[in-house]
Amino acid sequence: MEQIKIGMLGLGTVGSGVVQIIQEHQEKISQITGRHLEVKRVAVRNVAAHKDEFKDIELTTDVNAVLNDPEIPIIVEVMGSIQPAMDYIVQALENGKNVVTANKDLIAQHGSELVKIAKKNNVDLVYEASVAGGIPILRTIVNSFAADQIEDVKGIVNGTTNYIMTQMVTKGMTYQAALKSAQELGFAESDPTNDVEGIDAAYKMIILTQFAYGTNVKLSDLTVEGISKIDAADIKQARTMGYTMKLVGESAEINGQLAVSVAPALVPLEHPLATIQNENNAVLVKGAAVGTTMFVGPGAGKMPTANSVLSDIIAVTKNIILGTTGNTFNGYRQKAELATPDMVVAPYYLALKIPDIPGQLLKLTHILTEADTSVKQVVQTETDGEYARVVVITHKTSLAKLQEIQKEIKADGAISLISCYKVLEASK
Numbered sequence: 001m002e003q004i005k006i007g008m009l010g011l012g013t014v015g016s017g018v019v020q021i022i023q024e025h026q027e028k029i030s031q032i033t034g035r036h037l038e039v040k041r042v043a044v045r046n047v048a049a050h051k052d053e054f055k056d057i058e059l060t061t062d063v064n065a066v067l068n069d070p071e072i073p074i075i076v077e078v079m080g081s082i083q084p085a086m087d088y089i090v091q092a093l094e095n096g097k098n099v100v101t102a103n104k105d106l107i108a109q110h111g112s113e114l115v116k117i118a119k120k121n122n123v124d125l126v127y128e129a130s131v132a133g134g135i136p137i138l139r140t141i142v143n144s145f146a147a148d149q150i151e152d153v154k155g156i157v158n159g160t161t162n163y164i165m166t167q168m169v170t171k172g173m174t175y176q177a178a179l180k181s182a183q184e185l186g187f188a189e190s191d192p193t194n195d196v197e198g199i200d201a202a203y204k205m206i207i208l209t210q211f212a213y214g215t216n217v218k219l220s221d222l223t224v225e226g227i228s229k230i231d232a233a234d235i236k237q238a239r240t241m242g243y244t245m246k247l248v249g250e251s252a253e254i255n256g257q258l259a260v261s262v263a264p265a266l267v268p269l270e271h272p273l274a275t276i277q278n279e280n281n282a283v284l285v286k287g288a289a290v291g292t293t294m295f296v297g298p299g300a301g302k303m304p305t306a307n308s309v310l311s312d313i314i315a316v317t318k319n320i321i322l323g324t325t326g327n328t329f330n331g332y333r334q335k336a337e338l339a340t341p342d343m344v345v346a347p348y349y350l351a352l353k354i355p356d357i358p359g360q361l362l363k364l365t366h367i368l369t370e371a372d373t374s375v376k377q378v379v380q381t382e383t384d385g386e387y388a389r390v391v392v393i394t395h396k397t398s399l400a401k402l403q404e405i406q407k408e409i410k411a412d413g414a415i416s417l418i419s420c421y422k423v424l425e426a427s428k
């Protein structure tokens with residue numbers, strides 16, 4: 001049987017999973033593709049750290065030995081970060097190599113540039129593993145939503161933060177201990193800042209927005225908030241009010257304009273996203289024709305992510321055999337403006353510190369009424385005699401009105417806003 005030789009950049013969590021699947025599932029892959037896949041050479045930083053585990057594979061620190069090898073038609077980039085990964089991928093594409101990558105940072109920031117280079121060189125550039133790890137969401141949007149008009153994409157798209165929050169809620173683990181565990185399990189990025197600050201999820205929402213609406217947005221177009229400042233008191237309070245807290249990414253089409261965000265949100269316990277635990281991810285895609293669909297699975301980790309990389313490798317192998325490489329992963333292109341804050345509407349959870357004297361709640365109600373909303377649910381959780389902690393869930397209001405509310409509370413001086421989270425609606 002003819003061979004397809006693969007060159008790899010990186011042999012960490014994902015890379016080692018890719019090698020393992022190719023070795024263990026070779027027979028099935030050969031039957032499906034008609035080719036024997038062989039990992040010919042892998043570039044790493046530290047050969048000594050890997051040589052005992054990967055005795056049969058040629059390891060090198062010389063990236064050019066991978067990128068310039070004429071026998072290798074597919075390069076798998078699983079080293080991460082922007083540079084030097086960007087330069088290596090450009091070099092691979094210019095050398096006529098097809099590229100499979102799991103690098104969301106790079107695709108979200110430089111995807112359109114790389115797509116052009118791939119097209120010019122008539123090679124594939126595919127990146128299924130870059131969004132939601134093991135969930136085959138990108139190819140599903142490309143293939144199964146090709147004729148539908150997507151109206152909303154929302155979900156849990158970062159495994160590390162969902163794992164941390166689940167461990168904190170179900171096992172009472174501290175934030176730091178849960179983060180350490182996520183790192184040990186290979187879910188977190190090498191620098192977990194992007195995970196916990198919502199940036200990793202934002203990159204994934206940028207890619208999902210490109211696939212769903214054909215529109216390129218940049219990180220600065222998104223509102224992004226992570227989980228590092230979440231108060232455990234809010235998680236507990238939310239629970240008593242019938243909600244759990246999740247880091248939710250959303251890309252919504254509102255009258256032809258796009259609103260893309262990542263933030264911790266209160267999710268009603270009966271909402272499908274409330275059931276997603278640990279490193280699992282879920283993406284809800286709402287199409288005008290199909291309605292709401294949900295895709296669930298592991299969003300991070302060695303084997304699930306490697307499986308998505310393999311689905312790309314197999315797709316590229318088939319294209320090589322058919323002579324059909326060079327087609328853009330997602331061919332949909334559409335220009336769309338960004339929605340303004342007055343268009344983005346939701347109920348909000350506000351935790352406030354209020355002087356424990358008569359008339360203060362009335363003042364708060366007045367501030368909300370002035371901003372065209374009102375209290376849907378209110379709970380006084382505790383008081384030290386001087387100040388009470390009050391939690392309010394508002395009726396729907398726009399982001400613009402929420403900003404007015406925040407400004408008015410600040411101006412009042414006596415009342416202070418401790419935290420503020422969007423509340424998902426049970427039916428959406």
Ligand SMILES: NC(=O)C1=CN([C@@H]2O[C@H](COP(=O)(O)OP(=O)(O)OC[C@H]3O[C@@H](n4cnc5c(N)ncnc54)[C@H](OP(=O)(O)O)[C@@H]3O)[C@@H](O)[C@H]2O)C=CC1
Binds near residue numbers: 130190
């Ligand atoms: N982990 C996960 O669950 C998921 C990860 N991803 C993405 O996959 C990619 C890889 O992630 P992951 O496997 O976790 O990362 P790891 O940190 O586990 O592995 C990175 C690998 O890349 C190698 N490497 C790093 N820099 C260089 C360099 N300059 N030259 C050569 N080799 C280099 C490292 O070599 P050495 O071992 O010698 O240090 C290591 O083998 C990232 O883009 C990540 O965002 C996507 C989805 C899920």
Ligand SMILES: N[C@@H](CC=O)C(=O)O
Binds near residue numbers: 157158189195200300
């Ligand atoms: N660090 C990421 C890995 C997968 O993309 C995550 O936790 O989701």
